Amino acid sequence: MKPIAIVDLKTERSDVGQPLPSALRLLPVLFFAGILGTISFTAYAFWQIKVAEKKETEAQTAEAAQKAEITRLTADEAAIEKEVKNATEAREWLLGTNQLQKLTKIICESMTPESTIAQLTLARRDEMASQVEMALTMNSAHGQQQVDQLRTAVSNALGYHSYSDNINNKGGKTEVTYDCTWIKGDSSEAIPP
Amino acid sequence: MKLKDIVSVLNFSAFRPEPDDSSAPWLKRFPKEKTILLNVGRKRVSWISLDKRGEFGEGGSIEGEFKDVIGQMAPDWRGLTDNGWCAVSLNTRVMVSLEVNLSRRPGLLEMLRTNPKAAIGAKAEKGKRYSMVHNPESNTSILLACDEEAITKTENMLKENGMQIGRVTCGLYGMMIDLINQVTEARKARSLSAPGQPFGTVLMVACCEGSVCVLCQKEEAWTELRSRTDCYGEDMSPVLDIILPLLQNAGTSSHVIFMGDNTNSPFVALLQNRVPGLQVSDVSIPQQAWKIVADL
Numbered sequence: 001m002k003p004i005a006i007v008d009l010k011t012e013r014s015d016v017g018q019p020l021p022s023a024l025r026l027l028p029v030l031f032f033a034g035i036l037g038t039i040s041f042t043a044y045a046f047w048q049i050k051v052a053e054k055k056e057t058e059a060q061t062a063e064a065a066q067k068a069e070i071t072r073l074t075a076d077e078a079a080i081e082k083e084v085k086n087a088t089e090a091r092e093w094l095l096g097t098n099q100l101q102k103l104t105k106i107i108c109e110s111m112t113p114e115s116t117i118a119q120l121t122l123a124r125r126d127e128m129a130s131q132v133e134m135a136l137t138m139n140s141a142h143g144q145q146q147v148d149q150l151r152t153a154v155s156n157a158l159g160y161h162s163y164s165d166n167i168n169n170k171g172g173k174t175e176v177t178y179d180c181t182w183i184k185g186d187s188s189e190a191i192p193p
Numbered sequence: 194m195k196l197k198d199i200v201s202v203l204n205f206s207a208f209r210p211e212p213d214d215s216s217a218p219w220l221k222r223f224p225k226e227k228t229i230l231l232n233v234g235r236k237r238v239s240w241i242s243l244d245k246r247g248e249f250g251e252g253g254s255i256e257g258e259f260k261d262v263i264g265q266m267a268p269d270w271r272g273l274t275d276n277g278w279c280a281v282s283l284n285t286r287v288m289v290s291l292e293v294n295l296s297r298r299p300g301l302l303e304m305l306r307t308n309p310k311a312a313i314g315a316k317a318e319k320g321k322r323y324s325m326v327h328n329p330e331s332n333t334s335i336l337l338a339c340d341e342e343a344i345t346k347t348e349n350m351l352k353e354n355g356m357q358i359g360r361v362t363c364g365l366y367g368m369m370i371d372l373i374n375q376v377t378e379a380r381k382a383r384s385l386s387a388p389g390q391p392f393g394t395v396l397m398v399a400c401c402e403g404s405v406c407v408l409c410q411k412e413e414a415w416t417e418l419r420s421r422t423d424c425y426g427e428d429m430s431p432v433l434d435i436i437l438p439l440l441q442n443a444g445t446s447s448h449v450i451f452m453g454d455n456t457n458s459p460f461v462a463l464l465q466n467r468v469p470g471l472q473v474s475d476v477s478i479p480q481q482a483w484k485i486v487a488d489l
Binding site: 007008011016017019020021025028031032 | 202203204205207208209210211213214215217281283306322324337339344345348358359360361362363366367485486488
């Protein structure tokens with residue numbers, strides 16, 4: 001074995017220790033890696049928290065916007081429904097008056113030149129909307145003739161037939177009251193006045 | 194486990210040898226740390242710094258005894274280091290001798306340090322510290338004896354001036370060991386390349402900061418050794434006075450192998466002038482002595 005050129009003659013310290021094995025260098029490396037990993041993970045967690053909070057805020061804002069939109073749409077829908085209802089009512093009224101318009105036209109057309117309509121009232125009662133109360137006051141030289149003509153015109157044009165006719169000459173020849181109930185020809189029910 | 198132990202593990206210093214761990218190489222003890230090497234002679238002290246990369250830096254020398262010089266130079270030396278660590282080569286109050294039939298049992302070097310008397314018997318003197326190297330091919334050994342008082346005084350002076358001692362060695366002895374190793378390698382190479390051919394007589398001359406050691410080796414045996422400290426200065430003629438008697442005994446056919454503390458020593462020319470035709474080889478390398486002291 002080759003002699004070592006250097007000898008150490010100094011006064012040796014009694015507690016000189018040997019260095020730790022190189023394999024144990026892994027311990028401080030793992031320690032620092034752990035610290036670095038912890039710091040990195042903490043920073044990443046804080047960043048993720050910030051991102052999540054931002055997303056939550058955005059989601060809340062979007063939700064509020066959606067709710068406002070829903071409210072607006074609901075209001076629009078209600079307005080539209082109201083419009084629809086009004087329109088339906090108007091349509092129904094219009095349809096409902098269709099027969100009355102026809103009746104009014106027939107009445108007017110059935111008037112002879114000697115007769116005039118003093119007052120024509122057509123009314124429905126809520127409790128019996130399918131019935132119409134008609135009150136016609138006319139001035140005519142030939143009252144009975146006019147009534148017959150009117151009855152015939154209504155029956156021919158609209159298919160209504162009169163029942164329970166009642167003529168009342170209380171006022172003598174100058175005022176005659178004629179009550180009757182008209183029912184459409186295909187209806188099986190007779191509705192009393 | 195103390196806090197400093199934990200800190201030493203975390204800063205990896207626990208995995209490096211301690212600065213004063215004799216068993217570890219110098220640079221391994223001081224990675225990335227500046228240190229200084231000192232050479233202490235009787236009337237001259239020289240120094241050189243080692244930088245963080247382990248390369249030689251600023252150096253110098255001053256005439257005077259160490260105890261007179263240290264007070265003046267210690268601040269400068271400390272300034273050349275990071276933490277005041279130094280290695281000292283003592284070239285005064287040391288003796289290198291050739292011994293015969295010394296014990297070679299295992300553990301002897303350690304015993305020589307702690308109990309010289311048990312290791313080398315009557316040759317051990319009180320107040321000295323020893324080291325030795327055996328010739329593996331013969332019964333001779335080289336024994337280094339250094340004055341213990343010189344070592345402890347040097348250590349104390351350095352400590353008092355804020356320096357820390359990482360190593361105390363003898364540069365001359367180290368250079369001689371290095372020469373012996375080189376000659377042994379050369380003999381091995383010769384025995385392989387030319388088996389059976391005699392190697393001849395070799396005169397190994399080591400000169401370090403004014404001290405000289407000459408060893409005569411005939412084939413495998415160490416036959417004669419002379420050493421002198423504080424022998425020469427700028428003029429190396431006194432070395433010739435030491436080597437010539439050995440040369441006469443060995444014969445002029447001997448091969449002189451010279452190692453100085455640096456290159457371009459005038460010794461070779463001086464010797465060849467005195468003994469023309471003598472085969473002389475200078476195996477010195479730049480900063481030879483310092484490289485031996487710092488085991489570079």
